[in-house]
Amino acid sequence: MxxxxxxxxxxxxxxxxxxxxxxxxxxxxxxxxxxxxxxxxxxxxxxxxxxxxxxxxxxxxxxxxxxxxxxxxxxxxxxxxxxxxxxxxxxxxxxxxxxxxxxxxxxxxxxxxxxxxxxxxxxxxxxxxxxxxxxxxxxxxxxxxxxxxxxxxxxxxxxxxxxxxxxxxxxxxxxxxxxxxxxxxxxxxxxxxxxxxxxxxxxxxxxxxxxxxxxxxxxxxxxDAPDRSNSFSPPDATSRQIAGHLIEFLRHEVAHGRLPAGLLPLQSGVGNITNAVLAELAEAGFKGLTAFTEVIQDAMLDLLENGTLSVASATALSLSPPATLRFAEEIDRLRERIVLRPQEISNHPELVRRLGCIAMNGMIEADIYGNVNSTHVMGSRIQNGIGGSGDFARNGYLACFMSASTAKGGDISRIVPMASHVDHTEHDVSVIVTEQGLADLRGLSPKQRARQVIANCAHPDYRPLLEDYFQRACSNSFGKHTPHLLDESLAWHERYIRTGSMKP
CATH class of the missing domain: 3.40.1080.10 (Glutaconate Coenzyme A-transferase)
Structure with missing residues (x-):
């Protein structure tokens, strides 16, 4: 045998x-x-x-x-x-x-x-x-x-x-x-x-x-069986808008000398929005990029093939069926440009800090002060898990979290007064991006962060409600450093569970 x-x-x-x-x-x-x-x-x-x-x-x-x-x-x-x-x-x-x-x-x-x-x-x-x-x-x-x-x-x-x-x-x-x-x-x-x-x-x-x-x-x-292939939809208008805001921010950082022209090693979570961001990097003219991340997904494979990305380190592949075929066909060339490592190395906090990774991950919601929930719907129902986002957010050079500003046809606001569950505290979040815009939270106090998040990231249907909450909290909160109205801070979530919408 x-x-x-x-x-x-x-x-x-x-x-x-x-x-x-x-x-x-x-x-x-x-x-x-x-x-x-x-x-x-x-x-x-x-x-x-x-x-x-x-x-x-x-x-x-x-x-x-x-x-x-x-x-x-x-x-x-x-x-x-x-x-x-x-x-x-x-x-x-x-x-x-x-x-x-x-x-x-x-x-x-x-x-x-x-x-x-x-x-x-x-x-x-x-x-x-x-x-x-x-x-x-x-x-x-x-x-x-x-x-x-x-x-x-x-x-x-x-x-x-x-x-x-x-x-x-x-x-x-x-x-x-x-x-x-x-x-x-x-x-x-x-x-x-x-x-x-x-x-x-x-x-x-x-x-x-x-x-x-x-x-x-x-x-x-x-x-003799295939992996479970991921299916990535072509970037929709919302994903492209989010990607555009983040690319504009990265260009701004390069122009002001806070990032080199080839950026710093990229980490990208799995999903359509992060795929859209990666695709836009090539369109934006970036060259000589590297990745130190968890997974090689479709857009990253594209960047390796067109020369935008010179090398990618990860612990796994996460490809659609067409990309899986391309990977097999090009494997002899890709073998010198892809390194697959144990996840204790691909996600190692010491290495993420040393390399200065730019972390780009999705979120379920963020609150006005920059706390991010990436795991729980309405605070108690687990979606997937924190994965490696925390490894990179706390230790990377930039921690960027991205999402559409609303969900469920507008019945859920992704920007809320208080996050119903916190995976990434305000101390670990650098940038929040929705299709509405980008909030750069670096160097800002809690109240300054709140004004940036509400003005730049909230959907117009919810922005006045957030402004009203924040203004009343600044006047009536027990403390004025991070103002909250505790009897209202999770009322939006409770209203959604009760009525099917966060809107009053």
Whole structure:
């Protein structure tokens, strides 16, 4: 028996079915799985495991597990396990609708976590023992080293900490991924840490392959399945307006000597607005840019191909179906310009601060003082999670948060008197952008920030209401430093829940 993707003769004997591999997982185990933004997640074993869980439930037996990943995965992992009611605790980030509904219904525990914290918290023992790791790779070399897949995420840590390892070898992943990765093994626990020797986004400081003790590998499953592709809509008028405001701001910063002509390394969250911003960078004539970010998405791939971007460092791909095909076709050229790293490096606060990243992320809402909510709808319903936005916002050179000024056909204002949940405090937010305009909050006091946010970012339907709230708060608040009317500060959210609109 041989496989073109499994070249280690010593490991060929461990090739088995997904059903056989899933039998190594027992109730109440903590299972760490690969996957980051729908890339590089296991495609077969989670589904087989869900079948085992459903069978156990049919027999009246309890069977649930704790699931750790890099970030969001796909229906073949989060969806099937949620449908089987097979998860007790999930962390650190998710985007599956069924899983989200289970969390918000109180049927599953969820720990939202800064992505840079996950690996170190696992090493600290905060999550308890990791019983099994299920990791997708694109191949196994003759010497047993593992060729990583389309995401790295926390795979290095999972392989090191887990008692048992199940590998999925996915032949659908391009063979040309071999050599694109940089796996750094120089991290340590306090007090033994040393500086990470990375000075530019393109630096390679580690190894091209993942290591794994072969004695821990209990099963290898061969798959041939695509990643969950993201679909990005062409930029609409609102996204283009937001992008235009931010590009104008960046040009202003270059003109005033606060940014170099090639900017500083870019970090971009996933989504249509950030894709629009990246697309506008080429139109604006920027050259020689770099990226130190979490994901390579469509627009970033475009920038690499047209020369606007010279190099991009990330931990995963997040591409649409057409971009996935282009990536595979151009992989030999892109291999020298894309570096895929563990997320403990791609999101490392020390490196984000050292490189001076420009962070560009979406938001659910912002309040007039610059506090940003990026995770909870109406303060209590989780959407996806904080992801890596906090890693970059607190530590980057600029923290830019973007959103349309309204949602739900105008019934929700994204600019509110007080954020119903705060992920990024006013201390970490540099710039807020909507299609209405941009508020530069640097160097401003709370009341100065409020005037900028209301004037530049609020929708005209809500601007007079915010002005009225702010003026009355300045006169009647308990304190005048950050004026609030506590009996009204969350009234807009309460009104939406009660009536379906924030408008009075």
């Amino acid at each position: 041989s496989s073109p993707r499994i070249l280690s003769s010593a490991l060929l004997a461990r090739v088995c079915s997904a059903d056989q591999a899933a039998s190594f997982i027992q109730p109440d185990m903590t299972v760490a799985m690969s996957g980051f933004t729908g890339a590089g997640y296991p495609k077969a074993v989670p589904g087989a495991l869900a079948g085992h869980i459903e069978a156990a439930h049919a027999r009246g037996e309890a069977f649930r597990i704790n699931v750790l990943t890099g970030a969001s995965t796909a229906p073949e992992l989060d969806g099937v396990l949620a449908r089987a009611n097979g998860i007790t605790m999930r962390l650190p980030y998710q985007s599956d609708p069924l899983l989200r509904d289970k969390i918000n219904a109180g049927e599953m525990e969820y720990l939202d976590l800064h992505l840079s914290h996950v690996a170190q918290h696992a090493w600290f023992g905060f999550f308890g023992k990791i019983d099994v790791a299920i990791v997708e790779v694109s191949g196994i070399r003759e010497d047993g080293l593992l060729i990583p897949s389309s995401s790295v995420g926390n795979n290095k840590t999972w392989l090191e900490l887990a008692d048992k390892v199940i590998l999925e070898v996915n032949s659908r992943q391009p063979a040309g991924l071999d050599g694109m990765h940089d796996i750094y093994y120089g991290t340590a626990l306090p007090p033994h840490r040393v500086p990470i020797p990375l000075l530019t986004p393109g630096d390679r400081i580690g190894e091209a392959y993942l290591r794994c003790d072969p004695d821990k590998i209990v099963a290898i499953v061969e798959t």
